[in-house]
Amino acid sequence: MFHYRCFVLLLLIASASMVYGDVVYFTNGDKLSGQIISLTEGKLVLKSQVAGEVTIDFSKVATLESDRTVVMHLSDGTVVRRKLVKSEQGRVGIEPGKDIQAQRFQLSSIESINPPPPKKPKWKGTVSAGFTSTHGNTVTDSRNLSVNLQRKSEDDRITVQGDYARSQQEDPDTKEKEVTENWWRTRGKYDYFFAKKKYVYVNTRYEKDSIADLKRRVVAGGGGGYQWMESEKMNFYTEAGLASVYEKFENQSESNTEVSAELSYHFDRKLMKWITFLNDLTYYPSLEEFSDYYLTSTWELRASVTEKMFTNFKVIFDYDATPAQDAGNTDVKYILGVGWNF
Secondary structure: OHHHHHHHHHHHHHHHHHOOOEEEEEOOOOEEEEEEEEEEOOEEEEEEOOOEEEEEEHHHEEEEEOOOOEEEEEOOOOEEEEOEEOOOOOEEEEOOEOOEOOEEEEHHHEEEEOOOOOOOOOEEEEEEEEEEEEOOOOOEEEEEEEEEEEEEOOOEEEEEEEEEEEEEEEOOOOOOEEEEEEEEEEEEEEEEEOOOOEEEEEEEEEEEEOOOOEEEEEEEEEEEEEEEEEOOOEEEEEEEEEEEEEEEEOOOOOOEEEEEEEEEEEEEEEEEOOEEEEEEEEEEEEOOOOOOEEEEEEEEEEEEOOOOEEEEEEEEEEEEOOOOOOOOOEEEEEEEEEEEEO
C-alpha cells in the first residue's frame, strides 16, 4: 500500500511538472494559461491543455508572462532571449539577469516571438514578352522582352532586371525594312540590410538605343536606402547616393563621364486581388551642373489571368538633358506583353 501511494504521488508530481506555466492576459480581464508557441504577423499561438493550440489576435492581449525563455524580436531589430514577466496593460517585462537589467517593452514594439527559422532564400520574379506582326498595306513587326528577378534574405536583397525591344517597318515602295526601334537595358543591384528597414546598396546599369544614337550608357553607384513598407500588398522604398554616369553617342567622337547624385524610389501596390500597379523613378543630376541630368521612370499595370500568368502594360520614360546631336531629350516607350511569374 505504501509503495502504491508513493507511485501515485510521483505521477501527480510528474503531471504537475507538465502543466504549462505561460499566461496570456487579455484586455477584457480574462486570462488563458498554456505554452506560448509563437507570435508572427499579429497572431499569437498558445498551446493549452484544455483547448489545444489556440490562435489569438495580438491586439486583444494586455500583457504576457512565461516560465520559459522565449526569443523576442523587436521592431528596431533588437533580439531578446529572456523569460517574460507580467506588466501593466500594453507592456511586458523581461526577467533580469547578471548581464541584463529588468526592462519593460511596449507590446506594439514586439515584431515576433519564437519565429520559425528563416526560409532559404529563393529567386522570384517575372518574365514577359510581346510580339506584333502586320501584313498588307503596311508590313511591320515588333517584339519585346522584360525580365525581373529578385532574391531576398533577412540580411540582403539582389535584384536583376532587363528590357529589350526591336521594331521594323517595310517601305511600300522600295520593300526595304527600316528599323524604327532598337534598344535594350539591364540593371543589377545589391542591398545589404544593417537594420530592419535601413540598408546600403551598390548598383550598375547599362543601356543602348540605336535610334537615339546612344552607343552605351553605363551607370555605377551606391548609397543608402530606407524600406518604408514591405508586404504582399504594398512595397515602398527610397534611396539616395552617388553615381558615375558614362555616355557615348554614335554621332560624337568624344564620350562623357560625370559624377552625379542618385535619387530614386520604388512603389508597388495591389489595387485589386488581380491587378497590381508598379512605379519606379531614378534621377541623376550632375554635381557640376544640376541642369544637366538624366531621369528614367517606369509605370506598369499588371493583370493576373491565372495564378502564374498575367498581361501587362508598361510605359518607360527617359529624359536626357544633354542627348546626342540632333536627338530629342525625351523617349517614351510603350510595351504590351504577356508574362509568367515564379
